[in-house]
Every structure is written in C-alpha cells, then in structure tokens.
C-alpha cells in the first residue's frame with residue numbers, strides 16, 4: 001500500500017490530516033495507495049514556498065530556465081515506459097493510451113523549451129517624436145493548477161511546464177484519484193535541476209481547491225474538470241481578482257455523411273467513443289448517421305464493438321479497452337443504460353453484459369434512436385456509452401448539436417470539401433475535426449473549448465498559454481536632444 005506524500009519545497013511530506021482517499025487500480029478494484037486529503041494549512045505551506053522560490057526563479061533569464069526544461073524532457077524520455085505503466089496502473093487506460101497521455105505532455109515541455117522566443121515582447125521606435133515604445137512579458141508570481149483524473153500526465157503538463165518556463169512558481173493539485181503520476185512527474189523535474197519550491201504538489205479535494213482559489217498569494221488558477229466545478233472555480237477565483245482559465249465537461253458529436261469512407265470512419269469513431277473507456281473530454285459521445293448513413297453505420301459499429309477486448313491493460317497487452325475510474329463511475333453508467341429503454345431508446349449493445357468480473361468495467365454501449373429530448377443527448381456521461389442519432393440532413397445535425405450548452409468538439413466524416421467547409425463555419429464549438437475522431441490540438445495550438453466547456457478568456461497551451469501565464473508591461477522612453485558625440 002503506497003502512502004502518497006505531498007511536495008513542499010524540496011521535502012516530500014506526510015501531513016497529519018483527518019482523511020485520506022483511496023487510489024485504485026481500476027482494472028482490479030484493488031486499493032493500491034492512500035492520498036492525504038489536505039486543507040488550507042498545506043496550501044499555506046506550499047504557497048509560502050512558491051512565493052519564496054519566485055524571488056529568484058522569476059528573475060532567472062529565460063534561456064537558463066529553458067535549460068532545466070531541456071533536461072526535464074530528456075528525463076521524461078528516459079522514464080517514458082515507467083511513467084506510462086504508472087498512468088495505466090492508477091487510471092486503467094491501456095498502455096498505448098497511457099503513452100499517448102504522456103507524449104502529449106512531453107510535447108508541452110518541448111514547446112516550453114522555446115520560452116526565450118515565445119515570451120519576447122514588441123518594439124516600435126518613433127511611436128511619437130523622440131519616443132520609443134516596447135512591451136515585455138513578465139511572470140505573474142505563484143500559479144496553481146487543479147486537474148482531473150482522466151489524463152494523469154497530459155493535463156497537469158498543459159499547465160506547470162509552461163507556467164514555470166514563463167518564470168512563475170507553481171502549486172499543483174492533481175486529482176486525488178490519480179496522485180502517483182503527478183508525484184513522479186514532479187520528482188523528475190527536481191532531478192532535472194528545478195530549484196526547490198518552484199513546483200509544489202498538494203493532494204486533496206474540495207478543501208484544497210477552495211483554499212487555492214481564495215489564497216491571496218495565488219495570482220492565477222488553471223482548472224480542468226467537470227463543468228459545475230469549472231464554473232465554481234472560475235467564479236470563486238475571479239471574485240478574488242485572480243486570472244482564471246477553467247475548462248469543463250463536454251458533449252462532442254461525430255457526424256457521418258453517406259459519402260464518408262467507411263473503414264477509416266469506423267476506426268476513428270471507435271477510437272473517439274471508446275478510447276480511454278470514453279473518459280476523454282474530447283470523446284465523441286453523440287454519433288449522428290445522416291440520412292442513408294445511419295443503418296450501415298449502426299451495423300459496422302456493432303461489429304467493431306464486438307471485437308473490442310476488455311481487460312486489465314497491464315495483465316494482457318491485447319486489451320483494447322480498460323475499465324472506468326471507479327465504482328461510482330461504473331454505477332452511474334449502468335444507471336444510464338438501465339434507464340434508456342424507459343425513455344424510448346433502443347439499447348443496441350449493452351455494456352453491462354460480458355464484462356470481466358473484477359475491476360470497474362463497462363463494455364462499449366450503443367443507444368440507438370436517441371433524440372434531442374433524451375438525457376444521453378444532453379448530459380455528459382463520461383464513459384463508453386455512445387448515443388446514435390439519425391438526422392435527415394447535415395443541417396439538422398448541426399442545428400441539434402448547436403442547442404447544447406457545451407462547446408468542446410465536433411467532427412464531420414465526409415469526402416465533400418463543400419460539406420466540410422459548411423460544417424466548420426456553422427458548428428458552434430471551439431474544436432472542429434474533419435475526418436478525424438479526436439480533434440485535440442497538440443501543444444502548439446490552444447485547447448479552445450467554448451461555452452460551458454470553458455470559462456475564461458485565454459485557453460491552455462500554445463501562445464494563449466504563454467499570454468495567460470505572463471502579464472504585459474509597456475515601456476515608453478523619450479531620449480530628447482538629438483544625437484551628440486560623447487567620445
């Protein structure tokens with residue numbers, strides 16, 4: 001049983017707390033560790049250490065900061081398989097999915113290695129007579145990141161590498177369900193030469209989150225998780241005058257036109273709906289077969305779903321889909337499947353059947369005849385439950401998706417450039433895919449959700465991330481009198 005420590009400065013500590021939370025191996029349901037559920041006292045300590053470290057890290061030249069990131073990248077590569085196994089162990093995703101989780105995170109480190117260029121300001125000589133203008137971007141101070149369970153490496157790494165590269169110091173509050181990966185990632189950063197206190201890790205749940213959102217020493221909050229908590233974090237931290245980027249949940253659509261190439265389309269839809277057991281904020285959870293596309297789509301999907309092998313990703317390398325995160329998630333999904341027929345839906349494939357005995361498994365599920373009034377259309381279920389809709393036209397598909405309160409992602413499968421262009425222009429969401437299942441921007445672009453999928457202005461990643469983690473100073477200089485020879 002692992003006793004999970006927190007990181008304050010250079011010390012890995014076991015704080016005296018009233019409660020701890022279980023860390024599961026979701027594939028076996030075994031409790032493999034316990035994480036402390038910290039509170040305001042540990043947040044105070046972490047913020048104090050981060051403030052102390054900011055005094056020198058904030059003024060360290062960006063190329064020197066980048067050198068630490070270059071070394072960190074090498075260590076992450078050297079430990080790539082070990083970390084991937086840790087992700088698979090505590091999250092339950094397959095090893096390939098765990099590798100993808102870490103790879104996307106390493107890409108952010110690679111992006112952040114360019115900080116000396118990314119954080120450069122602008123300059124204009126002769127803004128007025130004898131006056132020159134320039135801007136510089138300065139770090140904010142102590143920033144905090146609060147992350148969900150579904151990407152134990154990638155989502156924390158959307159935040160702390162870039163924030164730290166910008167000269168900030170950081171307090172990370174990972175999901176209490178997957179604390180082990182975050183600790184290992186922090187340990188390797190220290191090994192790369194990061195000065196103590198620049199990155200701190202505090203485990204816990206609501207108490208830690210609320211303490212970070214209200215702490216006067218924290219200048220900015222990055223949050224990723226479900227929409228109700230994203231909204232709570234956004235309103236609480238904004239009221240305290242902090243910068244906030246707060247990404248929430250999603251209901252993403254995969255629209256298939258009759259002209260779509262069947263084989264790559266089915267592969268992409270399967271990956272989108274059932275990759276990571278449907279626990280991605282970019283997972284397609286609504287499948288729309290337009291007109292004649294619907295019947296063959298249903299048959300091809302059912303055939304592919306039958307071939308998907310469920311199991312323990314670490315015990316069997318052939319595993320195509322792992323478990324969901326815990327018993328609560330499984331019961332919530334079972335409940336939604338059980339309710340479906342009463343609402344008039346047809347359970348074309350029931351994920352409660354044929355699942356491994358141990359572990360938190362839900363098999364791939366298809367709910368046919370879904371319409372806009374149904375719960376599965378409106379609510380994020382966050383699991384391998386796919387709703388099939390049958391709109392008569394592309395226009396009808398776009399209109400029904402556009403009523404949803406979320407605005408994360410939508411994809412169209414087609415051979416028609418005209419249809420693709422129309423879709424990209426008319427669909428209301430921040431990330432659009434054409435012929436790909438998961439249109440997740442990689443480190444170079446912002447992760448640009450809209451509406452209830454994102455509260456704030458500047459998104460995570462890319463140059464928006466650099467802007468979020470720095471503030472701009474404008475300097476105007478007048479050197480009057482013309483040029484004189486001094487020498």
Ligand code: NAD
Nearest residue numbers: 147148149174175205206209225226229247248249250281
């Ligand atoms: P969650 O909202 O339950 O938890 C996220 C974080 O908030 C965790 O660190 C948790 O400890 C904390 N938290 C939970 N309840 C809280 C409360 N009442 N008050 C304050 N803090 C609280 O999310 P989850 O179940 O860990 O992750 C799944 C969700 O995350 C899904 O909704 C998914 O769509 C979303 N997600 C979004 C993105 C994105 O980029 N938009 C990416 C990944 C996941």
